[in-house]
Amino acid sequence: MLKLTSLSLEDAKRLIHAAEVKAATIGSPSNIAIVDAGGNLLAHVRMDGAQIASISHSINKAFTSLACKLPTHVLGQDAQPGGQFYGLSNTVEGRIITFAGGVPLRSGHELVGAIGVSGGTAEQDREIAEAAKVAL
Amino acid sequence: MLKLTSLSLEDAKRLIHAAEVKAATIGSPSNIAIVDAGGNLLAHVRMDGAQIASISHSINKAFTSLACKLPTHVLGQDAQPGGQFYGLSNTVEGRIITFAGGVPLRSGHELVGAIGVSGGTAEQDREIAEAAKVAL
Amino acid sequence: MLKLTSLSLEDAKRLIHAAEVKAATIGSPSNIAIVDAGGNLLAHVRMDGAQIASISHSINKAFTSLACKLPTHVLGQDAQPGGQFYGLSNTVEGRIITFAGGVPLRSGHELVGAIGVSGGTAEQDREIAEAAKVAL
Amino acid sequence: MLKLTSLSLEDAKRLIHAAEVKAATIGSPSNIAIVDAGGNLLAHVRMDGAQIASISHSINKAFTSLACKLPTHVLGQDAQPGGQFYGLSNTVEGRIITFAGGVPLRSGHELVGAIGVSGGTAEQDREIAEAAKVAL
Numbered sequence: 001m002l003k004l005t006s007l008s009l010e011d012a013k014r015l016i017h018a019a020e021v022k023a024a025t026i027g028s029p030s031n032i033a034i035v036d037a038g039g040n041l042l043a044h045v046r047m048d049g050a051q052i053a054s055i056s057h058s059i060n061k062a063f064t065s066l067a068c069k070l071p072t073h074v075l076g077q078d079a080q081p082g083g084q085f086y087g088l089s090n091t092v093e094g095r096i097i098t099f100a101g102g103v104p105l106r107s108g109h110e111l112v113g114a115i116g117v118s119g120g121t122a123e124q125d126r127e128i129a130e131a132a133k134v135a136l
Numbered sequence: 137m138l139k140l141t142s143l144s145l146e147d148a149k150r151l152i153h154a155a156e157v158k159a160a161t162i163g164s165p166s167n168i169a170i171v172d173a174g175g176n177l178l179a180h181v182r183m184d185g186a187q188i189a190s191i192s193h194s195i196n197k198a199f200t201s202l203a204c205k206l207p208t209h210v211l212g213q214d215a216q217p218g219g220q221f222y223g224l225s226n227t228v229e230g231r232i233i234t235f236a237g238g239v240p241l242r243s244g245h246e247l248v249g250a251i252g253v254s255g256g257t258a259e260q261d262r263e264i265a266e267a268a269k270v271a272l
Numbered sequence: 273m274l275k276l277t278s279l280s281l282e283d284a285k286r287l288i289h290a291a292e293v294k295a296a297t298i299g300s301p302s303n304i305a306i307v308d309a310g311g312n313l314l315a316h317v318r319m320d321g322a323q324i325a326s327i328s329h330s331i332n333k334a335f336t337s338l339a340c341k342l343p344t345h346v347l348g349q350d351a352q353p354g355g356q357f358y359g360l361s362n363t364v365e366g367r368i369i370t371f372a373g374g375v376p377l378r379s380g381h382e383l384v385g386a387i388g389v390s391g392g393t394a395e396q397d398r399e400i401a402e403a404a405k406v407a408l
Numbered sequence: 409m410l411k412l413t414s415l416s417l418e419d420a421k422r423l424i425h426a427a428e429v430k431a432a433t434i435g436s437p438s439n440i441a442i443v444d445a446g447g448n449l450l451a452h453v454r455m456d457g458a459q460i461a462s463i464s465h466s467i468n469k470a471f472t473s474l475a476c477k478l479p480t481h482v483l484g485q486d487a488q489p490g491g492q493f494y495g496l497s498n499t500v501e502g503r504i505i506t507f508a509g510g511v512p513l514r515s516g517h518e519l520v521g522a523i524g525v526s527g528g529t530a531e532q533d534r535e536i537a538e539a540a541k542v543a544l
Contacts, residue, residue: 001279001280001283001379001384002277002279002456003275003277004275005274005276006276008184008274009181009183009184011273013181037276037310038188038310038311038312038460039312040182040188041180041191042181042182043180044180045148045149045178045179046176046177046178047145048144052174055176066460067459067460068459068461069459081488081489082488084507084508084531085530086484086487086497086506086507087487087496087497087506089497090497090498090502091464091465091468091498091502092464093365093464093502096461107273184274187339187340188310188311188339189336189339189340189363189364192363192364193363193364196363212359215358215359217353226359226361226362226363226366230363230365232359233363235358235360236356259356280456312454312460312463313463314454315451315453315454316451316452317417318448318450318451319417320416320417324446327448327449
């Protein structure tokens with residue numbers, strides 16, 4: 001048997017709140033999603049004014065970061081033409097997102113969940129996700 | 137042109153909070169999802185202990201109620217063998233759910249969104265969704 | 273944070289071995305799959321002579337039992353016409369299986385994974401899954 | 409009529425064992441999958457610590473190598489922008505993987521199955537797959 005640690009819903013709400021505050025501060029209404037250690041959705045919000053394509057993007061960025069154990073912007077580099085994982089985009093039932101905004105969440109060295117943010121520029125999405133991570 | 141009214145994220149959070157309180161009261165940890173007037177996800181939570189199949193069920197119950205303008209338990213009657221909509225289950229890209237827990241939300245006569253609850257018995261899911269509706 | 277326990281690959285191999293022995297004993301070549309506490313595939317085997325439709329059935333029976341916290345034959349009763357979960361079959365991206373052969377695996381009261389068996393009659397599949405469960 | 413030769417489950421287990429030994433030796437916990445001559449999954453394992461995105465990747469790398477009769481890293485070259493198979497990635501119901509780790513398995517000149525490995529760098533995945541091939 002393996003002993004694991006995973007985010008609770010309370011953790012997810014605290015992280016989402018931090019992301020919402022950052023998103024409001026920088027004026028980038030966003031979709032924000034949190035998955036647990038198993039890659040399963042824990043919570044999601046779409047801020048008023050955020051685009052609907054980003055619903056799926058936020059959920060799948062969180063899933064991707066958890067499932068690949070890496071931030072999505074790092075995967076995006078390896079997924080470029082000529083990169084070692086070219087063709088990675090959209091694998092795993094179309095769920096792998098290779099642009100910025102997904103960040104794994106660790107407690108010590110253990111992967112306990114991930115956050116995905118979508119709605120702004122790549123830089124804004126990543127900035128909001130990183131800000132939320134601090135609230136962990 | 138059409139004038140529309142739709143739930144905001146603030147509305148969604150208030151409804152989800154009411155659903156969480158009811159779910160805790162009756163001891164049925166649930167997934168709870170809210171969609172807006174366009175059928176698009178506004179917010180979702182998975183309470184600790186709620187099963188992961190219900191993530192998809194809650195989101196799609198909310199979608200179904202909005203998209204069909206009916207509670208999912210009513211659709212379930214029409215979807216039975218011999219019913220007028222037999223075969224309805226899982227249509228629309230697999231998103232139509234025909235068991236209880238999805239309820240449309242109206243402001244006056246206008247459909248402004250829907251809630252989907254999943255995780256307990258059909259009766260519990262419906263009870264929680266109805267309780268949240270009061271918070272509208 | 274939540275503290276969880278999940279099957280390891282070693283656990284999965286032991287359970288699969290027990291299932292293979294039982295399947296050979298009763299003459300029902302099977303697909304056997306194990307998922308962890310997050311519903312993610314840990315291991316799968318297709319015994320020589322087992323049908324290929326059962327690859328997906330075994331994996332999704334294991335997923336269903338974990339995701340719904342119930343054996344698939346129990347879900348099958350509620351999913352019948354007139355049942356409280358009629359329409360459940362094939363929900364969650366087509367992954368919910370409502371016939372026998374999927375069984376949740378618990379350590380004490382905690383859900384740590386699930387097994388799915390497919391290839392024989394409903395009764396055979398269930399018998400093999402139950403036999404493997406004893407090896408937990 | 410055609411006479412075919414295909415891997416048995418016993419072959420698959422021997423190959424997976426060889427891959428697990430190599431993966432442990434080089435410190436790259438992996439998902440390992442074997443498909444038979446029909447492209448259908450024979451066996452899969454996810455080593456403890458291997459990421460969950462790689463479940464699908466390993467199975468589909470094996471499928472791709474069998475289905476295209478080529479190692480996935482070779483396909484990856486042709487799938488680059490300007491390459492003769494640009495656009496190949498994710499075709500065939502999303503199953504074609506164009507990065508390293510999938511290797512066809514032959515007995516003499518006959519294609520009898522394929523292996524897919526995923527979890528490390530492109531180089532590690534390929535190294536593990538090649539090591540397993542020797543156990544054929």
